[in-house]
Structures are given as C-alpha cells and as structure tokens.
Amino acid sequence: MSKDAELVKKLKDPTQKEKAFSELLDVYQERLYWHIRKIVTTHENADDVLQNTFVRVYKSILKFEEKSSLHTWMYRIAYNESIRFLEKNNKKSYHNIDEVPASNLQVLFEDAYFNGDEVHKKLHKIIAGLKEKQKRIFHMKYFDDISFRQMSEILETSESTLKSTYYSVVKIIEKKIFL
Amino acid sequence: MKKAPENTNQNNFLKGGFKNDISENHNASLGITVPEGYFSKSKRSILDKIKEEAASEAPKEIKKPLVFWMRPQFKYMAAASLVFILSLTFWLQSANNKDADKSTIEFLSFSDDNLINALIVNDAEFETLADAILINEIVIKAELSEQRMDDLFFNSLFVEDSLIDNYTDDQFLETIIL
Numbered sequence: 516m517s518k519d520a521e522l523v524k525k526l527k528d529p530t531q532k533e534k535a536f537s538e539l540l541d542v543y544q545e546r547l548y549w550h551i552r553k554i555v556t557t558h559e560n561a562d563d564v565l566q567n568t569f570v571r572v573y574k575s576i577l578k579f580e581e582k583s584s585l586h587t588w589m590y591r592i593a594y595n596e597s598i599r600f601l602e603k604n605n606k607k608s609y610h611n612i613d614e615v616p617a618s619n620l621q622v623l624f625e626d627a628y629f630n631g632d633e634v635h636k637k638l639h640k641i642i643a644g645l646k647e648k649q650k651r652i653f654h655m656k657y658f659d660d661i662s663f664r665q666m667s668e669i670l671e672t673s674e675s676t677l678k679s680t681y682y683s684v685v686k687i688i689e690k691k692i693f694l
Numbered sequence: 695m696k697k698a699p700e701n702t703n704q705n706n707f708l709k710g711g712f713k714n715d716i717s718e719n720h721n722a723s724l725g726i727t728v729p730e731g732y733f734s735k736s737k738r739s740i741l742d743k744i745k746e747e748a749a750s751e752a753p754k755e756i757k758k759p760l761v762f763w764m765r766p767q768f769k770y771m772a773a774a775s776l777v778f779i780l781s782l783t784f785w786l787q788s789a790n791n792k793d794a795d796k797s798t799i800e801f802l803s804f805s806d807d808n809l810i811n812a813l814i815v816n817d818a819e820f821e822t823l824a825d826a827i828l829i830n831e832i833v834i835k836a837e838l839s840e841q842r843m844d845d846l847f848f849n850s851l852f853v854e855d856s857l858i859d860n861y862t863d864d865q866f867l868e869t870i871i872l
Contacts, residue, residue: 544733566740
C-alpha cells in the first residue's frame with residue numbers, strides 16, 4: 516500500500532483522523548499553498564484559501580473514492596477554492612484564471628511578500644499573458660514539480676500533449692524574458 | 695525580508711527546473727515569499743479550525759437519538775406496553791365470555807323458574823306474563839316470517855320457479871310444523 520493510500524485509510528478512520536490530518540498537512544500544506552498563491556496573488560489571500568481548502572478536504576474525505584491520487588484530488592479542491600475566492604472578492608464569476616483581470620499583477624507587486632526585481636516582474640507579466648491551460652501546465656511542472664502523468668490526471672489531457680505544451684511555453688518565456 | 699536572487703543568466707534561465715525546496719524555488723523564480731515560520735503557524739490554525747468544525751458537527755450527530763420515542767430503551771418499553779395491552783384485552787374478553795355463558799344458563803333457569811312460579815302465583819298474573827311472551831316471541835316472529843314470505847313472492851317473479859318451489863316447501867313445512 517502506498518503512503519498516500521495508507522494516509523487516506525487513516526483519514527477515513529474516525530479514531531485516527533486527527534493525527535492523520537496533521538500528517539497530511541506536513542506533506543501537502545506547503546505545496547498547496549504555492550499552488551494557491553500563484554492564483555490568488557497575495558499571501559493574505561493564499562492563507563485564507565489554504566485554510567478553506569483543508570477544511571473542505573477534512574469534510575469531504577469520506578466522499579473521496581480514490582479514483583485519482585490524493586494529491587490530484589487535493590490539487591483540484593485547491594484550484595476550485597481559489598477560483599471561488601476570486602469570484603467572491605471581485606463579485607464576478609470566473610470559469611478559469613484567464614478571466615481574472617490583469618490588474619491583479621499590480622496587487623502582487625505591491626504585496627508585502629513580493630521581493631522580486633524587474634526580471635521577476637517581467638516573468639509574471641509573460642505568464643499572465645499565457646492562455647489558461649499553458650499557464651497551469653507551466654506552473655504545475657516548473658514550480659510545483661508535478662509529474663506529467665499526474666498532470667494528465669488533473670487536467671484530463673494526454674501526457675504527450677502536456678509535454679509539447681510545456682516545452683513550447685518554456686521557449687516562449689525564454690524568448691520574451693530577455694528582449 | 696531576504697532579497698530574491700537575481701535572474702540575469704540568460705543561458706540558465708528556466709533550465710534548472712524544480713529545486714528541492716519549493717518555497718526557495720518560488721522565491722528565486724518569482725520573487726514571492728512567506729512570513730518566517732508561516733507554515734508551522736498555519737498548520738496550528740488549520741488544526742484549530744478543523745477541531746472547531748468537528749465540534750460544530752458533533753451536536754448534529756447527537757441530535758438524532760434525542761427524538762424521544764426513537765431511543766432504543768423507549769422502543770422496548772413501547773413493545774412491552776403493546777404486548778401488555780393485547781394480553782389484557784384477550785384476558786378481559788375470555789372473562790366476559792365466561793359471564794355470558796353464566797347469563798345464558800341463568801336465562802334458561804329463569805324460564806324454568808317462571809313455570810315453577812306459575813304454580814305459586816295466581817293465574818291472572820301468569821296469563822299476563824304468558825301474553826307478553828306470546829306477543830314478543832311468537833307474534834313478532836310470525837310477522838317477520840310473513841314479511842319474508844312476501845319477499846319470496848316478489849322474488850319469484852325474477853327467480854327460477856323450481857328454486858322457489860324447493861325453498862317454499864321447506865319454509866312452509868318448517869313454519870307449519872313449528
């Protein structure tokens with residue numbers, strides 16, 4: 516039995532649930548935080564969404580049928596919670612990150628927890644200009660270290676398509692960054 | 695706050711891929727950071743929030759058995775009461791039946807008493823009683839059988855003759871003889 520499967524088993528057992536949840540946080544808290552942070556921009560927002568994500572995971576763990584991996588399932592919850600948060604804050608409904616206004620970048624640059632230089636700002640601008648799927652593939656592979664196999668589960672796209680999209684995005688960014 | 699490392703090397707940009715420390719990776723590539731000790735503090739606050747959630751969910755689970763008559767001990771009590779009521783009903787019924795038998799016997803013996811009393815009581819009183827019985831028992835019964843006969847005649851208009859004949863033969867014989 517894999518570590519994740521063992522963890523899910525414990526999470527579904529009421530006598531071990533709390534201890535298992537602490538273990539779950541040790542493994543996934545940081546990874547999910549960065550995934551969320553790239554969508555909701557500021558640290559404060561990411562903190563709120565991270566809490567909501569774990570509360571949702573706690574509440575719905577019994578409904579998790581283990582058809583996908585635990586990481587994939589949680590990653591989806593975190594993405595949905597992030598989109599819900601943006602909708603609530605901007606009082607608009609979004610179907611994906613593409614629809615989130617670019618003015619969010621200004622909010623990021625003014626955030627207390629942004630310490631980047633001009634190149635970082637430029638990279639953010641280039642990424643913000645990508646299509647939603649390109650953006651997600653690049654984030655997942657480059658920053659979140661998610662394998663193409665897992666990515667294909669999350670995005671429901673073939674591994675070969677994901678690979679070619681990722682390498683073409685890397686080329687676009689490298690081309691634009693030092694122009 | 696620590697300054698993010700500069701991204702000026704054109705040849706190496708994006709080639710490094712993922713480094714082991716995910717936070718360091720984000721800081722180096724995107725210039726975004728988190729407050730010091732954030733993840734341990736966040737872990738504690740998430741666990742606290744979950745405890746709150748679990749506590750708020752717990753009373754909901756307790757509410758279910760609060761329905762008075764759904765509790766197991768009340769179920770048994772209700773079942774026991776039902777059995778008691780049923781057995782009481784049967785017992786009372788059988789007790790009543792015994793009384794009914796007695797009263798029938800008493801009724802029959804009463805009519806014997808009447809005959810014996812008739813020897814003692816004067817004739818006029820006995821005749822009054824006999825008339826009353828005659829009216830009640832014989833005249834009323836005769837009226838009723840006459841009515842039945844009328845009904846039969848009306849029915850004979852619709853029912854087959856042979857059936858009526860059989861029936862009237864029987865009935866006439868019974869009425870005449872008895």
